[in-house]
Amino acid sequence: MRDCYCTVNLDQEEVFRTKIVEKSLCPFYGEDFYCEIPRSFRHLSFYIFDRDVFRRDSIIGKVAIQKEDLQKYHNRDTWFQLQHVDADSEVQGKVHLELRLSEVITDTGVVCHKLATRIVECQGLPIVNGQCDPYATVTLAGPFRSEAKKTKVKRKTNNPQFDEVFYFEVTRPCSYSKKSHFDFEEEDVDKLEIRVDLWNASNLKFGDEFLGELRIPLKVLRQSSSYEAWYFLQPRDNGSKSLKPDDLGSLRLNVVYTEDHVFSSDYYSPLRDLLLKSADVEPVSASAAHILGEVCREKQEAAVPLVRLLLHYGRVVPFISAIASAEVKRTQDPNTIFRGNSLASKCIDETMKLAGMHYLHVTLKPAIEEICQSHKPCEIDPVKLKDGENLENNMENLRQYVDRVFHAITESGVSCPTVMCDIFFSLREAAAKRFQGDPDVRYTAVSSFIFLRFFAPAILSPNLFQLTPHHTDPQTSRTLTLISKTVQTLGSLSKSKSASFKESYMATFYEFFNEQKYADAVKNFLDLISSSGRRDPKSVEQPILLKEGLMIKRAQGRKRFGMKNFKKRWFRLTNHEFTYHKSKGDQPLYSIPIENILAVEKLEEESFKMKNMFQVIQPERALYIQANNCVEAKDWIDILTKVSQCNQKRLTVYHPSAYLSGHWLCCRAPSDSAPGCSPCTGGLPANIQLDIDGDRETERIYSLFNSYMSKLEKMQEACGSKSVYDGPEQEEYSTFVIDDPQETYKTLKQVIAGVGALEQEHAQYKRDKFKKTKYGSQEHPIGDKSFQNYIRQQSETSTHSI
Secondary structure, eight states: OOOEEEEEETTTTTEEEEEOSSOOOOOOOOOOOOOOOOOSSEEEEEEEEEEEEESOOOOEEEEEEEGGGGGGGGOOOOOEOOOOOOOGGGGGOEEEEEEEEEEOOOSSSSSSEEEEEEEEEEEEOBBBTTTTOEEEEEEEEEETTTEEEOOOOOOOOOOOEEEEEEEEEEEEEOOOHHHHHHHHHHHHHHHHHHEEEEEEOOTTTTTTTTEEEEEEEEETTTOSSEEEEEEBOOOOTTTTTTOOGGSEEEEOOOOOOOOOOOHHHOGGHHHEEEEHHGGGGGGGGGHHHHHHHHHHHSSHHHHHHHHHHHTTTTTTHHHHHHHHHHHHHHHHGGTTTOSOOOHHHHHHHHHHHHOOOOOOOHHHHHHHHHHHHHHOOOOOOOOOTTTTTHHHHHHHHHHHHHHHHHHHTTTOGSSOOOHHHHHHHHHHHHHHHTTTOTHHHHHHHHHHIIIIIIIIIHHHHHGGSSSSSSSHHHHHHHHHHHHHHHHHHHHHHSSSSSGGGGSHHHHHHHGGGOOHHHHHHHHHHHHEEEEEEEEEEESSSSOOEEEEEEEEEEOOSSSSSOOOOEEEEEEEEEEEEEEEEETTTTEEEEEGGGGGGEEEOOOOTTTTOSEEEEEEEEESOOEEEEEHHHHHHHHHHHHHHTTTTTTTTSOOOEEEOOEEEETTTOOOOOOOOOOSSSSSOOOOSGGGGGGGGGHHHHHHHHHHHHHHHHHHHHHHHHHHHHHHOOOOGGGGGGSSSOOOOOHHHHHHHHHHHHHHHHHHHHHHHHHHHHHOTTTSSSOOOTTOHHHHHHHHHEEEEEEEEH
């Protein structure tokens, strides 16, 4: 048996690691990981490791998906065969090379050819075992010769600047007659090739590690005597090693990869304005946003970008109020209110996720952490009881846990975000107006969201809401399921409580909670979060933990003497201060009040030859920190920037490199207090609305409309047939909700026009880019598959358009 864990990597940089599943050959992880990708990459790779207590963990195998192939597997559960990991499967990076063929006349008057090969630089080489000391060998190889030369080793960098030139004699001088010489040279040069191999100079005795190679036939010099290009490094072709592919097992993944090409704001105004005025359209079903929900296959894919866009522009409450009241009008029975997967309920879910994530953490995290740590047995199903467990004790344990969670929720009303309260207010009003005879409907309309779709799922699977770092173990998971069921029922205020459970043991357990005080607590809580004139949430201010984690920092030189060395520290950021501690839970060693953060920027790799560094600039000095990977560095920079955005003294310029040995590395200024030499990157104001890029969301919505164009056209037909013909509907049109055919038709026309215009802009941009791009440039090195596919598509489309 093995103890395995899995890592997610961009090329070879680890950005996420699952928990370890012990003693299993079929481990189930069930973990979700989401990130924005902060840099370009060629492969998304997944490595499976076997944990070893005494030695370094051993790699079992890996799955590497090329960036171009991610679309193929988009949002589909797929089993991937594990591949062997060796130097050849780990090749990454690119090389800049120049070749020049020149004639030289020797002392005896004989003309011979010399080939000059210049290795300029490499970029993005892999880091092997935490280090990269690369050098290159250059070989001229032909049928009868092989001549190798080697560059110097560049220490501690994976972007080495070699800039070395090597000379090879190509044509051996022979009795000089024009004709024979020409034939000989032609034939000779064609059979030769230049091979460049990159190696990592290892200080161990195992020998150097192979980093990749490239082979260039000298035919490229036929047209002109000089040639220069960027190349992707390739693996060696060792044909002898054929390994059986099916001997390592396989890995099941579901990858969702989206890539949006976003124009500047003005391109999107027609479509954006159409979407933003959705709340004011009468009836709301004729609005652009509602139409998006109608044509998308899953309501979820429409809700995500819609809510983000509307939140960004502060239009989410009126829109949700409009679609929710339209839905309430269509509801016949007060007990089924908001139970379906409608656009309204998906939009409210999405808003709670975005605006309420922080509220969820403040409310539930302490209770959930306590449950995970104290680990008391809570099984109350007599059939599933383990030996030695007592049913009475377990019931008491569970009752205490439920009480703890229930009180945390019902006492959290004051911290509920304003956006959510405004939405709940409009839900409550709409429901009470529609079902005037039912006194409880104004509560159930709100509790079906806050309990059923917000707190209950978070208690059930806390890892999906970042309340716990990984999946909980089976026993804790069962405890959380029982708590979640009970809290959900308490919150739903249903009349006959014990009848709402399938299981008799749950009904027995629920007897504990049949007291009136529980129902009152729920009603008070629901009243508080759905009343419109709530008191200002800022009045109850306790420091809110925004992010914490382990990183490496450089000593700041606060003492006059002492080494400026690097140390691992536990960092915590709240909305009051940024602190670091010797380890988690200790007293802080150093604290920076938020108002003292003047800027947060990346730090050039050259400064300390370390990747993923950033700097937190304070009035008298900068704190240099190294994050564990590129994704984490971006997260920290973003959140620190956001928190310190409103500081009065924010800097406009900064130093991108460090101050070392008496001067700034970037601008060479000798004074350590010299003003910065680069403009600071403009961050975003510290506000949930602006954590969102409105143009990017509009682009996302454009892509959705564009992919469902046929449905938009069908909906137009449906409007046409509805306004002319009042009889029973045709089958294919009955799926759409159309209240006012003429208004809806008008909006559809505008949507189709807006989408068409954007589609032309995209096509034009691609054509222009295609004309400008050179294969072999730094952006598109030779060996770039995505570019080759792109060329193929372009040539196909261009032949059609002719």
